[in-house]
Amino acid sequence: xxxxxxxxxxxxxxxxxxxxxxxxxxxxxxxxxxxxxxxxxxxxxxxxxxxxxxxxxxxxxxxxxxxxxxxxxxxxxxxxxxxxxxxxxxxxxxxxxxxxxxxxxxxxxxxxxxxxxxxxxxxxxxxxxxxxxxxxxxxxxxxxxxxxxxxxxxxxxxxxxxxxxxxxxxxxxxxxxxxxxxxxxxxxxxxxxxxxxxxxxxxxxxxxxxxxxxxxxxxxxxxxxxxxxxxxxxxxxxxxxxxxxxxxxxxxxxxxxxxxxxxxxxxxxxxxxxxxxxxxxxxxxxxxxxxxxxxxxxxxxxxxxxxxxxxxxxx
Numbered sequence: 318x319x320x321x322x323x324x325x326x327x328x329x330x331x332x333x334x335x336x337x338x339x340x341x342x343x344x345x346x347x348x349x350x351x352x353x354x355x356x357x358x359x360x361x362x363x364x365x366x367x368x369x370x371x372x373x374x375x376x377x378x379x380x381x382x383x384x385x386x387x388x389x390x391x392x393x394x395x396x397x398x399x400x401x402x403x404x405x406x407x408x409x410x411x412x413x414x415x416x417x418x419x420x421x422x423x424x425x426x427x428x429x430x431x432x433x434x435x436x437x438x439x440x441x442x443x444x445x446x447x448x449x450x451x452x453x454x455x456x457x458x459x460x461x462x463x464x465x466x467x468x469x470x471x472x473x474x475x476x477x478x479x480x481x482x483x484x485x486x487x488x489x490x491x492x493x494x495x496x497x498x499x500x501x502x503x504x505x506x507x508x509x510x511x512x513x514x515x516x517x518x519x520x521x522x523x524x525x526x527x528x529x530x531x532x533x534x535x536x537x538x539x540x541x542x543x544x545x546x547x548x549x550x551x552x553x554x555x556x557x558x559x560x561x562x563x564x565x566x567x568x569x570x571x572x573x574x575x576x577x578x579x580x581x582x583x584x585x586x587x588x589x590x591x592x593x594x595x596x597x598x599x600x601x602x603x604x605x606x607x608x609x610x611x612x613x614x615x616x617x618x619x620x621x622x623x624x625x626x627x628x629x630x631x632x
Contacts, residue, residue: 326494329576333490337483347475354475356580356587357482358544361489363567363579365536368493370565371574372502373529374509375425376433379440380564383413383534385447385556387541388462389454392551395463397453402465406542413538414531421530425523440561447553459552462545478547485543486580489536493576496532505529509574537564570611572618581619585611 340353362384369375390409394400400408424435447454454460465472472481496502504525507515516522545551554560563586571582589607593600615622 326491326498329494330487330491332577333487333580337487341476341479350479351475352588352591354479354482354547355544356584357479357486358540358547359564359567359587360580360583361482361486361543362537362540362564363571363583364486364489364493364576365533365540366564366568367574367576367579368496368505368536369529369533370568371572371578372497372505372509373526374505375526375529376429376436376565377530377533377561378433378437378558378565379443379561380436380533380537381556381558381560382440382443383417383537384541384544384560384564385443385553386413386416387538388545388551388555389447389541390538391465391542391545392460392462393453396460402463402546403467406465406539406546409542410535410538413534417531417534418527421527425526425530437558437561440556440558444553444556444558447556454553457553459550462549462551464549465546472546478543482543482547485539489539490576490580493536497576501525501528566608570608570618572620572622575618575620578618578620585619 337357341350344350344353362380365383366377366380369377369380387406387409390412391402391405394405394408395402420439424432424439427435448457450456472478496505504515504520507518507520508522508525508529512522515525541555544555567582567586568579569582570585571580572578590600590604593603596603611619617625
């Protein structure tokens with residue numbers, strides 16, 4: 318059993334590594350590499366929601382708030398405090414974890430729709446603060462993000478950020494897979510099935526829900542920092558409501574509780590809008606229609622539905 322779990326985790330990581338290695342070979346220009354880098358960044362954020370929603374069964378409609386906190390950490394830290402961008406990234410992840418801990422303790426007592434609305438309120442508060450505190454964040458116009466320098470090397474260029482974001486995704490995927498296979502991961506899955514039953518077998522429900530929330534916030538914060546560093550500019554839109562909805566949609570479309578599904582869902586919602594730009598004013602309508610069709614045809618998500626189809630055909 319242990320050997321089977323280890324082999325499946327390794328297979329997922331090898332698959333992701335192979336995809337990351339192949340894309341630059343197939344990409345005809347740097348534009349495609351940039352789109353792929355965005356897929357890796359949003360996949361990392363979606364992995365956080367996979368832990369929270371797919372594993373632990375908790376809903377968050379304000380997770381872009383943590384994306385915004387991480388993004389502004391690498392902007393405000395160097396510009397206002399004179400911190401190194403890499404140190405700012407680490408501190409941004411820590412800040413996201415602390416904020417998630419402080420916010421999660423009261424709101425995770427809620428369930429279902431009430432929890433969703435509470436997290437939505439958190440995301441709106443973060444977006445409002447980033448917009449209104451113009452002296453620190455630059456307000457609605459945003460602010461420049463200093464380029465990261467490692468050992469005297471100025472990190473810039475689409476190709477460079479492609480490999481950095483791809484490597485970050487692999488690390489995040491390895492962490493998510495290890496969490497799933499750990500005792501905490503089994504406790505998360507128990508919460509997903511039934512909080513009452515989980516409490517009945519001795520699981521500290523409140524503690525595990527909070528742990529999942531903090532972990533997911535750290536994933537989102539790191540993704541936000543990478544997004545800001547790659548773009549060199551950030552606005553409060555990063556923490557906007559629509560980004561929160563997109564992150565939830567990525568996890569659901571790809572497949573709840575699936576690491577590969579998080580990547581597929583992110584690719585779906587990052588690449589497809591780029592492909593539909595030729596439709597101009599009909600772009601959003603066609604995108605919405607395609608999402609509806611996919612969810613009707615593959616209600617469990619793309620990856621779980623395809624895996625079930627392959628197993629049935631093989632049997």
